[in-house]
Amino acid sequence: MTEQWRALLSDHVRTHTEQMTREPSGILTHPYTVPSSPDSPYYSMALWDWDSWFISVVMGQVELDTDQPGLFGAFEEGTIRNFLDHTDDDGVMPILLKPGGPLLHGDPGRAGGFSQNMHKPVIAQQAALLTRRRGSAEWIRDDLPVIERFLERYLESHVDAATGLAYWQTDFAIGVDNDPSVYYRPDRSTASVYLNSLLYRELLAFGYLLEELERAPEANAWRGRAEDLAEAVRTHLWDERDGTFYSADLALREIDPEDWLHRGAPRSWSSVLLRIDNWSSFLPMWAGIATQEQAERMRERYLDRRTFRANFGVRTLSKLEQQYNLRASNNPSNWLGPIWGVSNYLVFRGLLKYGYTEDARELAEETVRLFGQDLATSGGLHEYYHPDTGEPIMTKGFQNWNFLVLNLIAWLEERPVFWEF
Numbered sequence: 001m002t003e004q005w006r007a008l009l010s011d012h013v014r015t016h017t018e019q020m021t022r023e024p025s026g027i028l029t030h031p032y033t034v035p036s037s038p039d040s041p042y043y044s045m046a047l048w049d050w051d052s053w054f055i056s057v058v059m060g061q062v063e064l065d066t067d068q069p070g071l072f073g074a075f076e077e078g079t080i081r082n083f084l085d086h087t088d089d090d091g092v093m094p095i096l097l098k099p100g101g102p103l104l105h106g107d108p109g110r111a112g113g114f115s116q117n118m119h120k121p122v123i124a125q126q127a128a129l130l131t132r133r134r135g136s137a138e139w140i141r142d143d144l145p146v147i148e149r150f151l152e153r154y155l156e157s158h159v160d161a162a163t164g165l166a167y168w169q170t171d172f173a174i175g176v177d178n179d180p181s182v183y184y185r186p187d188r189s190t191a192s193v194y195l196n197s198l199l200y201r202e203l204l205a206f207g208y209l210l211e212e213l214e215r216a217p218e219a220n221a222w223r224g225r226a227e228d229l230a231e232a233v234r235t236h237l238w239d240e241r242d243g244t245f246y247s248a249d250l251a252l253r254e255i256d257p258e259d260w261l262h263r264g265a266p267r268s269w270s271s272v273l274l275r276i277d278n279w280s281s282f283l284p285m286w287a288g289i290a291t292q293e294q295a296e297r298m299r300e301r302y303l304d305r306r307t308f309r310a311n312f313g314v315r316t317l318s319k320l321e322q323q324y325n326l327r328a329s330n331n332p333s334n335w336l337g338p339i340w341g342v343s344n345y346l347v348f349r350g351l352l353k354y355g356y357t358e359d360a361r362e363l364a365e366e367t368v369r370l371f372g373q374d375l376a377t378s379g380g381l382h383e384y385y386h387p388d389t390g391e392p393i394m395t396k397g398f399q400n401w402n403f404l405v406l407n408l409i410a411w412l413e414e415r416p417v418f419w420e421f
Contacts, residue, residue, distance in 0.1 A: 005372025
């Protein structure tokens with residue numbers, strides 16, 4: 001049955017990936033990629049931020065599998081250029097682009113201090129993976145200043161001075177929609193382990209692009225900034241007691257030397273851990289931030305059936321958390337426990353990076369089984385699933401990062417694999 005599911009999924013992904021390309025339209029003056037086929041009622045025309053990055057990872061695998069290098073290159077490059085075209089002079093890049101216009105949630109409010117989220121820090125990573133496939137970064141040389149403005153905007157407007165950690169401006173469009181460590185919390189209060197892991201890899205990717213263009217001193221400077229961020233994560237987000245990474249609360253009162261109540265013993269800490277057991281706690285393994293000793297303790301937590309480990313992969317929230325809930329929900333989508341393809345994939349990559357090959361293999365096989373059963377039964381894939389039964393919860397026809405199963409299949413079959421940067 002496993003071989004049948006692999007074959008069924010591989011054929012489905014290769015066929016439908018070719019349907020996730022779009023020609024220029026409206027403000028999108030370059031060809032681009034979308035998360036769904038034209039006949040899907042979901043996500044069939046819009047250009048999304050981190051979705052586009054994962055689509056490129058899948059497209060790289062399709063090109064490998066079919067021996068068609070460059071098949072999707074114009075669409076992937078166009079995706080990046082569309083975002084760069086709509087990045088303003090302050091480095092603000094939209095989260096979402098449609099032919100009719102971009103999405104920045106409300107007024108960015110830069111006159112009174114930056115106040116809204118923008119494109120997740122993955123644009124340099126997407127450019128880096130395309131550069132790896134092409135063997136040259138010349139195609140992006142003239143656009144590096146725009147990417148640099150974007151990264152400087154993150155470092156200036158999303159990083160807490162006291163801890164050196166990146167934070168979300170609001171709980172809008174954070175990707176992991178209802179993560180309890182961010183959702184419904186005060187603005188600019190959460191140093192998200194998820195955001196910091198993405199930003200760390202983004203800084204490294206920009207350093208890679210600079211080095212490919214023979215700008216080694218600048219590349220090393222950006223890598224130094226990445227290491228500063230990694231050190232901040234290890235210092236402020238690691239919990240030695242629990243043996244895991246957590247997001248942190250930054251919403252602390254300012255130290256006032258004239259405050260009679262506190263001045264006798266002012267706080268010496270700059271953040272407080274938000275001990276909410278979320279799947280994104282494993283992302284420092286994917287990013288390569290965790291030490292080997294930290295990764296070993298994280299693995300122990302991953303294997304705990306009471307919390308994350310389920311029959312079909314990784315629960316997106318520990319089963320022991322009060323917020324654990326498997327209800328069907330859209331806008332926000334539900335990340336309070338259901339299985340998502342992208343979380344399975346990123347935890348798999350983290351396990352693999354730290355040498356836990358057999359654990360990674362089991363997770364890859366469970367993901368293939370989950371999607372194979374769904375495709376064989378329903379004729380499509382869904383957005384997220386019940387962790388214990390594998391039953392789909394909602395959004396039939398969802399494609400997007402579910403198609404990363406193709407990369408997992410290639411790895412299981414010991415064929416060449418295209419990974420994200």
